[in-house]
Amino acid sequence: MFESLERLPADPILGLSAACAADPNPDKIDLTVGVYKNESGQTPVFAAVQRAQEALSEREVTKAYLPQVGDAHYIEGIRKLLLGESHPALEAERVTSVQAPGGCGALRVGAEVIKSANPSAKVWLSAPTWPNHIPLIGSVGLEFKEYRYYDPATHAVDFDGMLADLADAAPGDVLLLHGCCHNPCGADLSPEQWQAVTTLTAERGLMPFIDIAYQGMGKSLDEDAFGVRHMTENLPEVLVAASNSKNMGLYRERTGAIVFSGRDRETAEIFSSQATKAARKIYSMPPAHGAILAGMVLSDTALNNSWREELAAMCERLNGLRVMLDEKLSAATGKDFSFIRNESGMFSFLGLTPEQVDRLREEFSVYMVGSSRVNVAGVNNANVDYLAKAVAAVL
Numbered sequence: 001m002f003e004s005l006e007r008l009p010a011d012p013i014l015g016l017s018a019a020c021a022a023d024p025n026p027d028k029i030d031l032t033v034g035v036y037k038n039e040s041g042q043t044p045v046f047a048a049v050q051r052a053q054e055a056l057s058e059r060e061v062t063k064a065y066l067p068q069v070g071d072a073h074y075i076e077g078i079r080k081l082l083l084g085e086s087h088p089a090l091e092a093e094r095v096t097s098v099q100a101p102g103g104c105g106a107l108r109v110g111a112e113v114i115k116s117a118n119p120s121a122k123v124w125l126s127a128p129t130w131p132n133h134i135p136l137i138g139s140v141g142l143e144f145k146e147y148r149y150y151d152p153a154t155h156a157v158d159f160d161g162m163l164a165d166l167a168d169a170a171p172g173d174v175l176l177l178h179g180c181c182h183n184p185c186g187a188d189l190s191p192e193q194w195q196a197v198t199t200l201t202a203e204r205g206l207m208p209f210i211d212i213a214y215q216g217m218g219k220s221l222d223e224d225a226f227g228v229r230h231m232t233e234n235l236p237e238v239l240v241a242a243s244n245s246k247n248m249g250l251y252r253e254r255t256g257a258i259v260f261s262g263r264d265r266e267t268a269e270i271f272s273s274q275a276t277k278a279a280r281k282i283y284s285m286p287p288a289h290g291a292i293l294a295g296m297v298l299s300d301t302a303l304n305n306s307w308r309e310e311l312a313a314m315c316e317r318l319n320g321l322r323v324m325l326d327e328k329l330s331a332a333t334g335k336d337f338s339f340i341r342n343e344s345g346m347f348s349f350l351g352l353t354p355e356q357v358d359r360l361r362e363e364f365s366v367y368m369v370g371s372s373r374v375n376v377a378g379v380n381n382a383n384v385d386y387l388a389k390a391v392a393a394v395l
């Protein structure tokens with residue numbers, strides 16, 4: 001049967017990472033996939049997650065299915081992590097959360113429920129956005145529109161362009177926003193800009209859908225959640241796709257949640273029932289291991305403190321790498337790379353042409369996405385000089 005189908009090319013980003021792994025050059029640098037790496041190029045297991053895992057292996061007595069909404073500690077913990085302990089929406093009990101297989105699973109489940117509620121809704125995506133948004137959300141049959149977001153000339157958010165484009169959104173359309181650490185550009189909305197977008201969302205009757213996959217990796221757990229918290233406080237309905245792949249290092253464990261704040265408890269519960277039904281028809285039951293570990297880390301004070309400290313150190317290191325990258329690139333090329341410091345999280349566009357990106361790969365074994373998006377976490381003290389020299393050579 002399947003011989004009638006054609007062989008598909010590798011995913012553009014994952015394919016590049018595989019090509020880098022196969023490259024024999026000892027100086028090669030992998031700046032492709034959005035995975036955190038420490039100074040030795042490793043993606044570590046958080047100490048708190050390791051300890052939770054040890055405790056779990058002692059006490060786990062069953063592998064029976066979790067409840068459909070997921071692990072109880074996790075789904076409560078993720079609401080509080082996103083919104084803060086005493087957010088008014090939590091106090092009003094108008095927030096529900098359903099565990100999902102990673103942020104991707106949460107985006108897909110969210111899209112399924114949106115499609116059931118408003119099949120003709122258009123989903124407004126930032127230009128650019130994370131490419132996987134399109135198949136994840138588009139596969140339920142929703143259509144897209146784009147709003148201006150990143151201006152390559154200024155290396156910053158084109159906020160006037162964003163507002164102007166969103167003025168064309170129709171009531172009931174979905175506004176997809178990156179909660180923090182925008183992927184791919186690293187340029188985030190300021191608190192004032194979040195406030196203005198919240199006002200516009202209310203005025204135009206849009207449904208905000210916030211994808212937050214890097215909370216705690218931009219500025220801090222609380223600051224990175226500003227947009228989620230502000231919108232949830234000021235709008236009747238907000239949908240959030242949360243991931244703990246990056247901020248708990250649980251990538252392969254597929255740990256995330258779709259979190260909905262509604263007008264009242266009843267609407268929030270309606271959403272939850274729809275989300276579990278949507279999940280049932282795609283993958284049926286949520287995966288347990290990562291969510292149980294995350295639930296332990298979120299609910300146990302000692303594990304929680306340890307995790308917060310390690311995450312804060314990771315965040316500080318990423319911001320330090322941004323400073324180092326700016327210094328080295330600016331010195332080697334004579335050009336201004338200070339924009340890298342003003343961005344958040346793991347990503348930045350270096351502003352190179354596709355041809356320059358190809359030369360970096362072919363002549364220097366420096367791998368980045370064709371748009372010149374780099375994963376800042378792939379830089380370290382040992383490779384930054386080589387990287388700066390290579391970039392200077394292709395410029």
Ligand SMILES: Cc1ncc(COP(=O)(O)O)c(C=O)c1O
Pocket residue numbers: 034101102103104105130178183211212213243244245246251255256
């Ligand atoms: C913008 C964005 N959203 C969501 C995700 C979801 O990640 P996961 O499904 O691995 O939790 C990612 C991961 O790279 C991402 O970059």
